[in-house]
Amino acid sequence: MKNSTLVFRSLGIIIFLTGLAHLFSFGVSAGGDFPTSVTETDQETIQHPEATKPAENLDSNTQSGKETDYIIDKWKVVYNTDEYKGAIVYAIKKEGTVFNAYTYQYEDENGYTEKAEGTKILTITSFNASKGKGIYSVAFEGEKYKIDCKIALVDENTFTLSYDYYGYTDVETWKRQ
Amino acid sequence: MIEFLAKKLDWLDVQYWFYIFNDLSLFYIIVPFFALELIRYAYLKRLDKDLVLDSIANVVTFGAFFLIEIILGILAITKVYYWVYNNISLPHLELNWATLICCVLLADFAYYWEHRTMHRIGIGWATHTVHHSSPHFNMSVAYRFGPLDAIMPIVFSLPIVMLGFDPILVLLSEVFVQVFQTLLHTEIIGKLTKPVEFIFNTPSHHRVHHGSNRQYWDKNYAGILIIWDRMLGTFEPEKEKVVYGISQPINSVNPIVVFFHGITRFVKKLRQIKGFSNKLLAFVKPPDWMPKP
Ligand SMILES: [Zn+2]
Ligand SMILES: [Zn+2]
Numbered sequence: 001m002k003n004s005t006l007v008f009r010s011l012g013i014i015i016f017l018t019g020l021a022h023l024f025s026f027g028v029s030a031g032g033d034f035p036t037s038v039t040e041t042d043q044e045t046i047q048h049p050e051a052t053k054p055a056e057n058l059d060s061n062t063q064s065g066k067e068t069d070y071i072i073d074k075w076k077v078v079y080n081t082d083e084y085k086g087a088i089v090y091a092i093k094k095e096g097t098v099f100n101a102y103t104y105q106y107e108d109e110n111g112y113t114e115k116a117e118g119t120k121i122l123t124i125t126s127f128n129a130s131k132g133k134g135i136y137s138v139a140f141e142g143e144k145y146k147i148d149c150k151i152a153l154v155d156e157n158t159f160t161l162s163y164d165y166y167g168y169t170d171v172e173t174w175k176r177q
Numbered sequence: 178m179i180e181f182l183a184k185k186l187d188w189l190d191v192q193y194w195f196y197i198f199n200d201l202s203l204f205y206i207i208v209p210f211f212a213l214e215l216i217r218y219a220y221l222k223r224l225d226k227d228l229v230l231d232s233i234a235n236v237v238t239f240g241a242f243f244l245i246e247i248i249l250g251i252l253a254i255t256k257v258y259y260w261v262y263n264n265i266s267l268p269h270l271e272l273n274w275a276t277l278i279c280c281v282l283l284a285d286f287a288y289y290w291e292h293r294t295m296h297r298i299g300i301g302w303a304t305h306t307v308h309h310s311s312p313h314f315n316m317s318v319a320y321r322f323g324p325l326d327a328i329m330p331i332v333f334s335l336p337i338v339m340l341g342f343d344p345i346l347v348l349l350s351e352v353f354v355q356v357f358q359t360l361l362h363t364e365i366i367g368k369l370t371k372p373v374e375f376i377f378n379t380p381s382h383h384r385v386h387h388g389s390n391r392q393y394w395d396k397n398y399a400g401i402l403i404i405w406d407r408m409l410g411t412f413e414p415e416k417e418k419v420v421y422g423i424s425q426p427i428n429s430v431n432p433i434v435v436f437f438h439g440i441t442r443f444v445k446k447l448r449q450i451k452g453f454s455n456k457l458l459a460f461v462k463p464p465d466w467m468p469k470p
Contacts, residue, residue, distance in 0.1 A: 017279045021276045
């Protein structure tokens with residue numbers, strides 16, 4: 001076989017497979033629940049080499065267990081940023097095998113409350129009663145992003161939600177309402 | 178279907194799946210299968226000292242290879258791969274079924290070219306000849322590696338990282354291809370059904386690859402898919418009974434001799450070659466190349 005034939009066929013194969021991967025990564029959206037532009041998990045793998053070992057404690061099956069159901073409740077988060085000062089109450093519901101958090105109520109600095117539209121802002125994809133992972137919607141400079149986040153239990157009435165999105169990091173404290 | 182392929186996957190899940198196949202298959206496929214092969218050898222009255230020592234030598238070379246791989250792996254994967262990934266790569270791909278499958282297929286294609294290179298350049302064959310030097314063909318032969326076998330895969334998988342695939346995913350895919358390939362080293366399984374033999378690399382195709390019969394030289398380089406060989410002109414079906422080994426047998430089961438015989442022969446050849454540039458050429462020219470006198 002001619003060398004040029006080898007080169008053309010090989011390039012064809014590589015371009016086809018790479019194109020397909022990029023198409024499915026950036027061109028096709030798999031519905032609202034999962035973002036298409038998040039590669040945050042890559043960074044996690046770098047920072048936590050132990051994550052290359054399968055972690056049995058993050059088995060998503062454990063979500064079906066009753067011991068994780070205490071998270072189904074209303075949770076309040078106080079914000080004090082330039083964009084928003086006040087508190088938001090979220091309602092966490094169990095839907096299928098995941099937990100979803102919806103906006104429930106806004107409270108401004110003066111304690112005035114307003115019912116929220118009930119937008120889904122968080123999906124907890126895996127949770128073992130003390131630690132978990134999820135996808136969190138944040139608004140930043142008017143743009144909405146869906147990013148990977150981690151949740152960690154502090155006590156039975158408090159957990160933290162943390163994320164690191166290309167250097168934009170934050171930790172929120174969620175208090176049981 | 179498209180929804181399914183584009184659905185984002187959890188890293189931990191994917192790593193767990195690879196762990197089940199890449200790591201645990203040793204216990205639930207490879208070791209039991211090798212035991213079966215030993216029983217077969219015993220039944221055929223072929224289970225002799227040479228075979229046992231040959232198998233031990235195979236495992237020893239794997240130990241040596243693994244040590245080199247780990248040292249190189251730590252250096253190359255953590256440093257070079259991530260540097261390439263963060264500096265000279267296409268936009269980073271997310272993890273979904275489509276990117277996972279494409280990554281495995283690209284790793285398989287890279288394996289094809291890496292393997293072909295190992296056969297067709299002097300320094301490549303100096304290390305890869307170790308894998309081919311056993312006169313036997315069983316699961317343990319799959320573990321027979323040469324001293325530089327760990328280097329070439331790194332060179333060939335870096336381009337995949339440049340295409341936007343996560344370095345860890347690329348690494349796991351490479352091991353996946355290697356483990357699939359391991360399972361083909363057996364005489365127990367004859368030819369599979371036509372469609373399977375057409376698409377996939379099978380024990381039959383890989384027996385041909387290990388043949389010292391002239392028509393079987395440098396054929397069937399595939400890892401998982403034999404279609405790469407079919408597309409790139411290196412396919413050869415198994416017809417004549419395969420005689421395993423290399424054209425100049427080593428006649429040794431000493432692990433040290435086995436592990437280094439390719440390098441030793443290559444150094445000897447370099448000594449015979451006159452002129453510095455000719456010596457350099459010997460590294461990249463085909464293994465049977467000699468400068469014209
Ligand atoms: Zn080979
Ligand atoms: Zn082989």
